[in-house]
Amino acid sequence: METTTGKRTRWPAYLLCVQWAVGAYALGCTAWWGELGPAGLLICGLMAVAAIALVGWFGGYRWGPRLAMLQWAVQVPLLGNGSFNWFLWFGLQLHVKAAIDEFNVGVNVYALTMLVWTLYLGGAPIGDALPRAAAAAAER
16 A cells, blocks of 8 residues: 555654643643643643644645644753753653753754654645646646
8 A cells, every 4th residue: 555645744643632732631740730821821822832733734734744843943942051941841751851051952853853753744735735627737
């Protein structure tokens, strides 16, 4: 069975669905325990962006994968020192961090991998990138 371009470009979207479900569960538990602070509200916004991206991605719109790439891009860097922290994620993550004096730098490898994978796939919609008439003309 041959994998079509449409099916191949859906795999990152399926992983984003899993990430969204795990993140929703974790965020729900955090809210239930009453520990949802300002960072939690930012993560809620990130999850809303991911949900909108999934609707666009499965709907075959070009903006769906691009929006997903944006939400993965903000999850890639990890920066911090004694008074500042940038660590944004929801659901799935895998971090590689290093401490340089009092400054911490790192990368969310999962988000970086998903970003690169989606960039590699070209952010193409699930259906044909061109209307059928234009695709037929392009094949000539």
